[in-house]
Amino acid sequence: EPVVFNKPKIELHVHLDGAIRVQTILDVAERRGITLPGKTVEEMTSVIIVKEPATLTKFLGKFAEYMHVIAGDREAIKRIAYEFVEDKAKEGVIYVEVRYSPHFLANTKVDPIPWQQEEGDLSPDEVVRLVNEGLRQGERAFNIKARSILCCMRHMPSWSMDIIELCKTYRHQGVVAIDLAGDESLNCEAFPGHRMAYEEAVRCGIHRTVHAGEVGPPSVVKEAVEVLKAERVGHGYRTLQDQALYKQLLAQNMHFEICPISSKLTGACDPDFTKHPVITFRNDQANYSLNTDDPLIFNSTLNLDYNTAHKYMGFTEEEFKRLNIKSAESCFLPEEEKRELLQKLYKAYGMTRSTVF
Numbered sequence: 001e002p003v004v005f006n007k008p009k010i011e012l013h014v015h016l017d018g019a020i021r022v023q024t025i026l027d028v029a030e031r032r033g034i035t036l037p038g039k040t041v042e043e044m045t046s047v048i049i050v051k052e053p054a055t056l057t058k059f060l061g062k063f064a065e066y067m068h069v070i071a072g073d074r075e076a077i078k079r080i081a082y083e084f085v086e087d088k089a090k091e092g093v094i095y096v097e098v099r100y101s102p103h104f105l106a107n108t109k110v111d112p113i114p115w116q117q118e119e120g121d122l123s124p125d126e127v128v129r130l131v132n133e134g135l136r137q138g139e140r141a142f143n144i145k146a147r148s149i150l151c152c153m154r155h156m157p158s159w160s161m162d163i164i165e166l167c168k169t170y171r172h173q174g175v176v177a178i179d180l181a182g183d184e185s186l187n188c189e190a191f192p193g194h195r196m197a198y199e200e201a202v203r204c205g206i207h208r209t210v211h212a213g214e215v216g217p218p219s220v221v222k223e224a225v226e227v228l229k230a231e232r233v234g235h236g237y238r239t240l241q242d243q244a245l246y247k248q249l250l251a252q253n254m255h256f257e258i259c260p261i262s263s264k265l266t267g268a269c270d271p272d273f274t275k276h277p278v279i280t281f282r283n284d285q286a287n288y289s290l291n292t293d294d295p296l297i298f299n300s301t302l303n304l305d306y307n308t309a310h311k312y313m314g315f316t317e318e319e320f321k322r323l324n325i326k327s328a329e330s331c332f333l334p335e336e337e338k339r340e341l342l343q344k345l346y347k348a349y350g351m352t353r354s355t356v357f
């Protein structure tokens with residue numbers, strides 16, 4: 001696979017638990033005495049990955065193939081965070097915001113205990129500390145910047161207040177925002193638990209993004225923006241089905257976190273990339289990023305997403321630069337750090353600060 005955009009990049013939408021190395025899953029399973037359906041990287045890869053367009057519900061079921069291996073294990077959680085930063089650095093990412101559900105990696109103080117684990121002594125709070133630590137060590141070792149976003153899950157509104165409390169506790173240790181992930185096709189109106197957590201986020205100045213309009217209708221996007229006060233929309237493809245809403249969000253400079261490979265394999269978008277919604281976003285010079293979402297499950301890399309945009313949608317170097325600058329402008333870093341990040345991009349892209357998009 002050729003590298004189409006070999007310059008510093010920003011990634012804003014990627015799930016930590018969807019970006020684990022297969023080798024790490026095998027290593028941890030062996031250490032913990034857990035039997036897996038595959039013994040080699042090749043075998044396990046074929047068990048985990050989605051090759052053909054499926055549904056979001058079917059795709060989300062893939063996490064159950066390996067989450068029980070990593071969850072509840074302190075060393076494994078720290079390791080996946082550290083390795084994640086290494087993998088991103090190798091892809092030319094200089095700033096990444098990585099998201100996950102602390103509850104999904106815990107085995108105590110979480111109800112129900114996920115992945116059929118026995119109760120243990122690893123709480124969501126300690127999971128966040130372990131991820132923070134792994135990311136920080138990765139930042140030092142690989143010289144890039146990594147921040148995290150904590151996910152509420154659509155089907156678990158009772159977890160959402162924990163999430164906002166964790167965001168508040170760890171806002172100076174690398175946690176920059178709250179997200180709402182999970183299956184939008186099963187329940188598409190946000191429960192009171194989610195709404196209360198987002199209200200608290202607004203009150204405390206915690207940044208907000210929401211998965212919306214990936215497979216759900218434009219009304220979910222509208223709710224994300226108007227009720228949950230999302231500053232960015234995860235995916236948001238279906239926004240285009242409501243032209244008034246789309247025009248409004250364009251005028252508001254709303255950021256859309258676009259994941260091309262993901263959108264094909266979750267069945268969110270037409271598998272024909274020449275019909276992809278991001279073409280419209282680009283033609284309208286909208287504010288959006290390109291992201292991998294879950295590279296483990298899609299067996300993909302950020303370069304593959306960029307290549308796809310180049311090969312099937314005619315994306316140019318110029319547009320890649322523009323969208324990365326928009327991504328930096330829309331990231332959840334404090335203003336001073338954001339300015340620094342933007343300076344780095346301008347320099348790497350051979351642009352003067354006055355170039356305005």
Ligand SMILES: O=c1[nH]cnc2c1ncn2[C@H]1C[C@H](O)[C@@H](CO)O1
Nearest residue numbers: 015017063099100101151181182211
């Ligand atoms: O593309 C997605 N849409 C909705 N939810 C998702 C997607 N990718 C991953 N998730 C879920 C499954 C993960 O366990 C959770 C937290 O990272 O977020």
